[in-house]
Amino acid sequence: MDWVALKLSLWLAFWTLVVLLPIGLLLGRWLAVSRFAGKGWIEALLALPLVLPPTVLGYYLLVGIGAESAPGALWESVFGKPLAFSFEGLVAASVLFNLPFAVQPMQRGFEAIPRQVREAAACCGLTWWRALCRIELPLAWPGILTALVMTFAHTLGEFGIVLMVGGNIPGETQTIAIAIYDRVQGFDDAAAARMSATLLAISLAAIAVSYVAGGRLARRHG
Amino acid sequence: MRREPRRRRLLRRLAGLAACGFAGGLAAPPAFAAGPAPGRAEPVPTVAAASGLKFAIEELAAAFTRETGRKLRLSFGSSGNFARQIEQGAPFELFLSADEAMVFRLADKGLTLDRGTLYAVGRLVLIVPRGSPLKPDGELRDLAAALVDGRLKRFAIANPEHAPYGKRAEEALRHAGLWEAIRPRLVMGENVAQAAQFATSGSAQGGIVAHSLALAPALAGGSHFALIPAAWHQPLNQRMVLLKGAGETARAFHDWLLQPAARAVMARYGYGPPEEGKGEGGEEGKGEGGRGKVQGGGKAGSGKTGEGAAWTGSR
Numbered sequence: 001m002d003w004v005a006l007k008l009s010l011w012l013a014f015w016t017l018v019v020l021l022p023i024g025l026l027l028g029r030w031l032a033v034s035r036f037a038g039k040g041w042i043e044a045l046l047a048l049p050l051v052l053p054p055t056v057l058g059y060y061l062l063v064g065i066g067a068e069s070a071p072g073a074l075w076e077s078v079f080g081k082p083l084a085f086s087f088e089g090l091v092a093a094s095v096l097f098n099l100p101f102a103v104q105p106m107q108r109g110f111e112a113i114p115r116q117v118r119e120a121a122a123c124c125g126l127t128w129w130r131a132l133c134r135i136e137l138p139l140a141w142p143g144i145l146t147a148l149v150m151t152f153a154h155t156l157g158e159f160g161i162v163l164m165v166g167g168n169i170p171g172e173t174q175t176i177a178i179a180i181y182d183r184v185q186g187f188d189d190a191a192a193a194r195m196s197a198t199l200l201a202i203s204l205a206a207i208a209v210s211y212v213a214g215g216r217l218a219r220r221h222g
Numbered sequence: 223m224r225r226e227p228r229r230r231r232l233l234r235r236l237a238g239l240a241a242c243g244f245a246g247g248l249a250a251p252p253a254f255a256a257g258p259a260p261g262r263a264e265p266v267p268t269v270a271a272a273s274g275l276k277f278a279i280e281e282l283a284a285a286f287t288r289e290t291g292r293k294l295r296l297s298f299g300s301s302g303n304f305a306r307q308i309e310q311g312a313p314f315e316l317f318l319s320a321d322e323a324m325v326f327r328l329a330d331k332g333l334t335l336d337r338g339t340l341y342a343v344g345r346l347v348l349i350v351p352r353g354s355p356l357k358p359d360g361e362l363r364d365l366a367a368a369l370v371d372g373r374l375k376r377f378a379i380a381n382p383e384h385a386p387y388g389k390r391a392e393e394a395l396r397h398a399g400l401w402e403a404i405r406p407r408l409v410m411g412e413n414v415a416q417a418a419q420f421a422t423s424g425s426a427q428g429g430i431v432a433h434s435l436a437l438a439p440a441l442a443g444g445s446h447f448a449l450i451p452a453a454w455h456q457p458l459n460q461r462m463v464l465l466k467g468a469g470e471t472a473r474a475f476h477d478w479l480l481q482p483a484a485r486a487v488m489a490r491y492g493y494g495p496p497e498e499g500k501g502e503g504g505e506e507g508k509g510e511g512g513r514g515k516v517q518g519g520g521k522a523g524s525g526k527t528g529e530g531a532a533w534t535g536s537r
């Protein structure tokens with residue numbers, strides 16, 4: 001069992017959530033309440049990672065965060081180390097390919113709040129911020145939880161992009177999925193089986209938690 | 223505020239998206255359906271080749287097709303991965319491995335026609351991208367200096383756990399006494415072609431890859447390289463083998479690769495002739511029809527059959 005790789009995967013999932021939670025909340029709420037021309041295009045753009053092959057995203061990331069790219073060069077000048085082949089680079093990639101998994105369920109959560117509830121909150125003199133914290137977040141909570149769990153599980157499972165932009169560095173960019181791939185190619189089936197079973201159990205538990213909690217919350221608010 | 227309809231809507235949205243993607247995929251012409259050549263009843267065989275051979279075998283296959291009118295399909299990847307897939311019944315007819323161990327493994331399982339033929343010996347190079355602070359020095363002296371003074375941040379090799387060129391790169395680095403020092407700086411390609419891509423991308427300062435890749439026009443323009451002494455690592459014996467069920471075309475290509483003309487192309491890509499190589503474990507290559515007999519100068523008493531023991535991936 002490769003604990004280093006498992007820890008790295010969990011760590012990657014954690015940081016992806018930290019970055020995506022505010023982004024997902026803001027984007028999700030904005031898309032849920034506003035009506036404007038071109039909204040469909042923005043939703044389509046956000047959904048792209050669902051249908052694009054990892055190789056396409058991987059290729060753009062290779063070009064986009066490499067040493068010769070503007071973001072890559074900027075990162076290196078600020079932090080003194082390259083963004084490609086680093087944990088931070090993986091987090092950036094992970095945030096990108098998880099966008100739809102985070103934004104879409106949150107958007108559905110906010111969409112489910114009746115407009116009258118929002119108007120009532122405004123009539124009571126609640127500020128935007130207080131209405132969000134006291135009214136909307138508690139009501140949209142099942143969607144938010146689903147988003148977090150889906151993002152978490154999806155990060156653990158991502159393989160293609162990590163293989164293309166990570167560089168397979170133990171303790172830095174070698175996630176559990178890559179470690180399993182290495183073991184299979186190295187004919188070490190016993191280790192691959194152990195790690196696969198662990199990943200299966202974690203993913204199943206995460207999704208079960210979201211369904212149970214989501215169902216309970218939906219009943220309470222329903 | 224019920225959960226069910228919302229989830230159903232999300233699912234419907236996802237299904238719609240998936241359907242769009244699927245329809246888009248269907249609308250595109252299937253580029254992979256190479257099918258049998260017109261006027262020829264024989265299907266096109268698929269050749270599995272180690273990624274280090276990419277450019278050499280592409281050129282050779284094109285020449286073979288021009289000469290004989292027979293088509294081939296080429297698949298490139300890591301030798302370990304192909305060995306896995308062949309064990310699971312992948313429909314390859316000829317396997318060009320960068321590692322003898324893989325071929326012997328398949329032969330021991332009775333998946334091949336024989337124990338394969340040694341057809342070339344690969345070499346390692348130190349490759350550095352243009353503008354790298356690293357000097358291309360095959361004896362790795364500048365690499366050692368760069369490790370000390372911090373010029374080296376990232377160094378690419380193929381994964382030693384299952385890529386033959388990665389194993390040999392590790393041996394060479396160990397020989398130079400740099401392995402422990404360089405380990406924290408390594409990025410590992412899944413196969414040697416990906417390692418070369420990492421090494422020359424500009425995100426790493428250099429890497430150790432196959433000579434054949436460094437000589438390829440695609441890389442030669444943007445990088446410099448130097449040969450690493452062959453004595454620093456075990457020989458990279460390139461062994462090919464016909465698999466059970468190999469057809470006429472695959473057999474013809476196998477024999478064609480042993481001809482002087484093909485040898486000359488391999489030499490242009492930096493491969494040494496197989497006579498230099500030492501068949502580990504006293505293996506003897508048996509070419510089809512008695513052609514291409516290679517005397518395996520097996521290391522007496524070493525008793526190593528292609529380092530099968532190194533394949534446990536214990537870390």
